[in-house]
Amino acid sequence: MSTLRADVAIIGAGIGGMCAGALLSRAGRKVLVLEKSPLPGGRYTSVQYKGFTIPTASWMLLYGTSDPVYLTLEEIGAPPIEMRAPGTPVARYRINGRIYDWPPKGALRYLMEKAAGDPEEANRVMGALAQAMAHPPTESISFRDWLLRSTRNEAIHGIFQAQIATWCGMNAHDLPAREFIRALLSFRGRDTFRIPRNGLKDIIDALGAAVRAGGGEILTRTKATGIMVEKGIARGVTALRGSEAITIEARMVVSNIGPKKTVELAGREHFGEAYLRQAAEMRPAVGMDYLFITDRPLLDFPGTLYTTDTIRKEGWSVPTLMWPEHAPAGKHLLHAFAVPENIDSYDPVREYRILLQDLHTVFPDFEGAGGKLLLRRNFCGEWPCTRARQGQDMSHRTPIENLYNVGDGVKPPGWIVGAGAAQSGRIVAQEIIEALG
């Protein structure tokens, strides 16, 4: 058995762990990142698949130049990464069979007016939203039930359902109203999304380079098997590197594998009842993700088309309009993301059948464009949309001294998806830098 030493051992090279690792390295700390798979990045990188560049899950820096990932790259002084933004419109909405651009200003009101055909109805909802943004609801009520107080118009409900599904991997009837209001606020004053030339692998490469520049390493094919705890203090990590057992002695341990797995690795006896209950009750946000190949682009803009009048309310895009080199010459990708009605129990095959119905409603010429399936994926369980549903995130701190969690099970309030995972990494890096002095 060999023993390695580091200031900080990070379990998992997801975006949360990599942001924390890069910032700590930049601050002069020796960091070892353990990653069980052959590639770093987890659900936040890109790979080659049958001639296409596709994401392992996440596509984009959601908030562009205001994304915590982007800010991290700036802070570590990473060389510039070529990224593209969608331009205008950033989104379109299909409402009652017609397509509307998302205008740069007053978009929600505009779309609701189109949906209801009645400015008064839109006014009522806008008033309620403004009120909720000023004083977020404290009662435990789903966004759908909250919205029903202002409108029963299903087309208006469809607009919000499409956003909630695409952004959060949940439904309006699952998501607490308070959390949706926070998510809406999170987009205020922030940049639109961006995608790097080679997909998110460019980001992970840059963060990895920062770790190595600080004298650290990313140990791939290295699975953490335990977190060493003595007298309530984390002391390091045990791992299997191939078939070799290794020990990493570290002053701080950061886990990027979710609170539940953190508990398993450290041992339940170190955590109080409340912590164990919260970790056990955490449920993942889920979603069905589809990639189709076509001979020509089925949209004429590189943003997202939200469909509010389909069976599931999906987000659709043609990422190859932004980066044609992500497909072989003469081919395009059509991407769709949909959330089942019951996120606790669903049949992926039935969901695919529903998606195909929606696909033909939205793109009647799919076959004419040579459309065929490249890949369909069900993001759930240990490879979910997010490890904690919005509103179920735990603290990044643990009852064990010098042990922290990062990732999308500990997103700070108001932060969603990978941006939230990255933000947790930034917060933890800052706390460790201060603690180590």
Ligand SMILES: Cc1cc2nc3c(=O)[nH]c(=O)nc-3n(C[C@H](O)[C@H](O)[C@H](O)COP(=O)(O)OP(=O)(O)OC[C@H]3O[C@@H](n4cnc5c(N)ncnc54)[C@H](O)[C@@H]3O)c2cc1C
């Ligand atoms: C279809 C889809 C689209 C999405 N689109 C976006 C988007 O556009 N923008 C966005 O910001 N977010 C998006 N997200 C969400 C985003 O992908 C995740 O929130 C984010 O990637 C989670 O990162 P994480 O830090 O929690 O780490 P994870 O990605 O969960 O990484 C954890 C890593 O730990 C490793 N690991 C696990 N166990 C061990 C062990 N015992 N030892 C060592 N290593 C271990 C895993 O292999 C993995 O690499 C999307 C999600 C889905 C499903």
